Amino acid sequence: MKxxxxxxxxxxxxxxxxxxxxxxxxxxxxxxxxxxxDMEAANLFERISQAEKDNWIPAYYVGYINVLSAFGVKDxxxxxxxxxxxxxxxxxxxxxxxxxxxxxIIQALHNTAYIAFDGQKYGMSLSxxxxxxxxxxxxxxxxxxxxxLQKAEWDMGSAKYFxxxxxxxxxxxxxxxxxxxxxxxxxEFAPSWGKDRAEQVLKQSCGE
Numbered sequence: 462m463k464x465x466x467x468x469x470x471x472x473x474x475x476x477x478x479x480x481x482x483x484x485x486x487x488x489x490x491x492x493x494x495x496x497x498x499d500m501e502a503a504n505l506f507e508r509i510s511q512a513e514k515d516n517w518i519p520a521y522y523v524g525y526i527n528v529l530s531a532f533g534v535k536d537x538x539x540x541x542x543x544x545x546x547x548x549x550x551x552x553x554x555x556x557x558x559x560x561x562x563x564x565x566i567i568q569a570l571h572n573t574a575y576i577a578f579d580g581q582k583y584g585m586s587l588s589x590x591x592x593x594x595x596x597x598x599x600x601x602x603x604x605x606x607x608x609x610l611q612k613a614e615w616d617m618g619s620a621k622y623f624x625x626x627x628x629x630x631x632x633x634x635x636x637x638x639x640x641x642x643x644x645x646x647x648x649e650f651a652p653s654w655g656k657d658r659a660e661q662v663l664k665q666s667c668g669e
Contacts, residue, residue, distance in 0.1 A: 520550040521554045521564055544574055607654065
């Protein structure tokens with residue numbers, strides 16, 4: 462699951478002489494992440510977050526990396542440690558920028574990590590929360606490719622679980638892909654992933 466979400470590090474072609482400490486730190490963190498040094502990257506994002514108290518983006522990446530790394534963990538104590546760290550920093554990100562759809566979809570992914578670990582234990586309580594979170598995120602950002610993609614994947618997973626067809630959601634994955642291709646992210650280091658994942662889902666689940 463981790464490999465499905467991990468994207469190649471976002472590196473910006475900035476003039477080294479004009480980079481701020483924030484820019485240098487963020488680029489170093491993305492570089493670590495792109496090299497598979499996930500926890501080193503998360504730790505650096507955490508230090509940046511502590512220095513950039515009015516910026517939600519570093520905290521977002523602390524949460525995102527910890528959520529991704531929780532998938533596939535077999536030990537519940539280790540799983541909880543990662544997801545509790547993620548929850549803490551996603552909460553920080555939301556305290557800086559409330560009702561942020563980018564953060565909300567990672568909250569839903571956070572819940573999904575628990576469900577993937579033990580569906581019988583966590584499925585009933587967290588599935589409804591996920592539907593609510595993703596529904597709200599979609600209302601707030603109906604043209605955000607990551608929001609559309611995450612909701613469609615969640616709906617696909619639910620459909621599979623109940624033995625229902627997943628085809629109806631392929632159109633949403635296609636829409637997410639088209640929006641991702643056209644997206645112009647103007648905020649430095651803001652989330653921009655989605656294209657590769659949408660292509661992968663289309664290939665695996667929609668036969669395209």
